[in-house]
Amino acid sequence: MISSDDMKDLTDLCYTSATTLAAEIRNGERSxxxxxxxxxxxxxxxxxxxxxxxxxxxxxxxxxAQEAERAVERGDDLGPLHGVPVAIKDLNRVAGVRTTFGSPPFANYVPDQDDVVVSRLREAGAIILGKTNTPEFGRKTKTDNPVFGASGNPWDPSRTTGGSSGGSAAAVAAGLAPIALGSDAAGSIRIPSSACGVFGILPDFGRVSAGPVRSDAFQETLPYTFHGPIARTVADAALMLEVIAGPDTADPTALPEPTGSYREAADARVELDELRIGYSPDFGDFVISDAVSATVESALDDLSAAGATVEEVDIPFEGSWEERHDAIEWVLQSRYVGLYENLKRDADVDLLTTDEPITPEVRSRIRAGLDLDTSTLAAARRRRTAVYDAIVTGLEDVDVLVTPTLGRTAFSLDVDSPTVDGEPVHRMHGWTLTWPLNLSGHPAASIPVGFDDTGLPIGMQVIGDRLGDRDVVSTSAAIEEAIPWEETYPPEAIGGDR
Structure with missing residues (x-):
C-alpha cells in the first residue's frame, strides 16, 4: 500500500517537466x-x-528504462531525451506495438517499422509509454472511436478532450506523460491542447517528416498536416521539437535542417516591450463565447500591462465562413479518397463495404470525395490562396497574430452538435478557430490563458509568419512567463492526489 506522502511524491514526479527530467537523468540525479x-x-x-x-x-x-539506466552508469553519449517517457498518438506507427488508427479493421495491426518521427524520438533516448486515443483516422474534433470509445477531459471526465490528438493532450494534462506526439490536419494538436489546458505547437509545414510508411507522399498537403509536440511547457515542446525536426529523403515536402535551435528560442524569449501582437477577436467571422472572449482579452490586457503592444487587426478574408470551410472540406474529402484507395490496395480493406463498424463520418467523407470533380478542387485551391493572402496581410504590421483557439470550452461527451452560447455552429469545425492555418500552412500554437467559471481551460492561438516557427516558440515562452500555467493541475478527482 502506497502512503499518501509517497503518492504525492510520485505525482510530483509525474508533473515534473521533461526538460528537468532529462537533465536529472543525465546527471545521475534521477533513475x-x-x-x-x-x-x-x-x-x-x-x-x-x-x-x-x-x-x-x-x-x-x-x-x-533499465537499459537507459545502464547507459548513464557506463557514461555513454546520451541523447537529449534520454530516459524521458513519451506518449505516441495511435495514428503513428510504432514497430512491434499495436497501432489501430482507431479503426476496427486494424484493431490488431502491429507494424514492423516506426514512422520517422517515432524513430527520431527513440534515437534521442525517449522511452515510449504507449499509444494514445484518437478518433478513427483522426476524422473528428472529439476523441472517440469504435475500438476504444471516448477519452474524457482530465478537468472533467464527462467532457470531451477535443480531437484528434485528444488522448495525447489528456495524457499530458493528467500527468500520464511529460510530452506527447500529436498531428494536426484541421486543428488536431491545438484543439485538444486548448480543451485540456496544455501547450501544443505546429512548427513550419515540412519541418517534421511523418513517413516513411505511406502510399501518397503528397497527402500531407491536403490540407497541410503537421506533426508536433504537446507538452506542459514551451521549453518541453521546444526540446521535443528539436529532436523530431529535420528532413527525410522519403518526404518530398520536407524543409531543410532548421537554421536555429528551438530550445534557444524558448530560452531567449522575446522581450514583451518589443512584441507587437495583432488580435483578431473572431478570426474573421467565427462565433466566440463570452467566457472565451473575456478570458483571452484579459490575458492580452496582462501582456499589454507587461509592455507588449496589442492592437486589434482585421484579417481581410474573402467571402463567407462557409466558402472558406468548403475549401477545407473539399481537400479533406480528396485526402480520404486517397486513404480509401490505399487501404484497399495495401491492406485489402474496403472501408465502404466492410462489415466492421466504421465511423459514419469516415464513410461520409469518402463518399463525398468520390463525387468531387477537378473544378471543385481547383476552387478549393483558389480559396486556400485567398486565406493565405489574408493571413499574410494580417501579419504585415505585427510580430504575431492571436485569436481564441476555440470558440467555447469542452462540451459533454454525449454532445454531437455543440453550440456556442446557445448559437448553433458547424458540428465539426464551427467551434474551432484552427483549420484556416491548415489551409495556409502558417505555424501556430495554442497556449493556456485561463478558465471559464466552471473550471474548464481556455486557450489562445498564436500564429506566426511562414518559416517563423521559432518566433512562435519565442513568443509563446514570453507569454508563458507573463501568464504561467505549469503549476496548474486538473482537479483532485483525477487520481485523487491534487
Whole structure:
C-alpha cells in the first residue's frame, strides 16, 4: 500500500517537466527506471478515468528504462531525451506495438517499422509509454472511436478532450506523460491542447517528416498536416521539437535542417516591450463565447500591462465562413479518397463495404470525395490562396497574430452538435478557430490563458509568419512567463492526489 506522502511524491514526479527530467537523468540525479515506474503506476491508477491511453507498453518501457539506466552508469553519449517517457498518438506507427488508427479493421495491426518521427524520438533516448486515443483516422474534433470509445477531459471526465490528438493532450494534462506526439490536419494538436489546458505547437509545414510508411507522399498537403509536440511547457515542446525536426529523403515536402535551435528560442524569449501582437477577436467571422472572449482579452490586457503592444487587426478574408470551410472540406474529402484507395490496395480493406463498424463520418467523407470533380478542387485551391493572402496581410504590421483557439470550452461527451452560447455552429469545425492555418500552412500554437467559471481551460492561438516557427516558440515562452500555467493541475478527482 502506497502512503499518501509517497503518492504525492510520485505525482510530483509525474508533473515534473521533461526538460528537468532529462537533465536529472543525465546527471545521475534521477533513475529512468524510477521515472518510468512512476508514470506506469499513475497510468494504471488514472487512465481508467479518462481513457487517454489505448495501449500501454509497460514491459518494453521498463526494459528500455533499465537499459537507459545502464547507459548513464557506463557514461555513454546520451541523447537529449534520454530516459524521458513519451506518449505516441495511435495514428503513428510504432514497430512491434499495436497501432489501430482507431479503426476496427486494424484493431490488431502491429507494424514492423516506426514512422520517422517515432524513430527520431527513440534515437534521442525517449522511452515510449504507449499509444494514445484518437478518433478513427483522426476524422473528428472529439476523441472517440469504435475500438476504444471516448477519452474524457482530465478537468472533467464527462467532457470531451477535443480531437484528434485528444488522448495525447489528456495524457499530458493528467500527468500520464511529460510530452506527447500529436498531428494536426484541421486543428488536431491545438484543439485538444486548448480543451485540456496544455501547450501544443505546429512548427513550419515540412519541418517534421511523418513517413516513411505511406502510399501518397503528397497527402500531407491536403490540407497541410503537421506533426508536433504537446507538452506542459514551451521549453518541453521546444526540446521535443528539436529532436523530431529535420528532413527525410522519403518526404518530398520536407524543409531543410532548421537554421536555429528551438530550445534557444524558448530560452531567449522575446522581450514583451518589443512584441507587437495583432488580435483578431473572431478570426474573421467565427462565433466566440463570452467566457472565451473575456478570458483571452484579459490575458492580452496582462501582456499589454507587461509592455507588449496589442492592437486589434482585421484579417481581410474573402467571402463567407462557409466558402472558406468548403475549401477545407473539399481537400479533406480528396485526402480520404486517397486513404480509401490505399487501404484497399495495401491492406485489402474496403472501408465502404466492410462489415466492421466504421465511423459514419469516415464513410461520409469518402463518399463525398468520390463525387468531387477537378473544378471543385481547383476552387478549393483558389480559396486556400485567398486565406493565405489574408493571413499574410494580417501579419504585415505585427510580430504575431492571436485569436481564441476555440470558440467555447469542452462540451459533454454525449454532445454531437455543440453550440456556442446557445448559437448553433458547424458540428465539426464551427467551434474551432484552427483549420484556416491548415489551409495556409502558417505555424501556430495554442497556449493556456485561463478558465471559464466552471473550471474548464481556455486557450489562445498564436500564429506566426511562414518559416517563423521559432518566433512562435519565442513568443509563446514570453507569454508563458507573463501568464504561467505549469503549476496548474486538473482537479483532485483525477487520481485523487491534487
Amino acid at each position: 529512468p527506471v524510477a521515472v518510468v515506474d512512476a508514470f506506469l503506476e499513475r497510468i494504471e491508477r488514472v487512465n481508467p478515468e479518462i481513457n487517454a491511453y489505448v495501449t500501454v507498453c509497460a514491459e518494453s518501457a521498463r526494459d528500455a
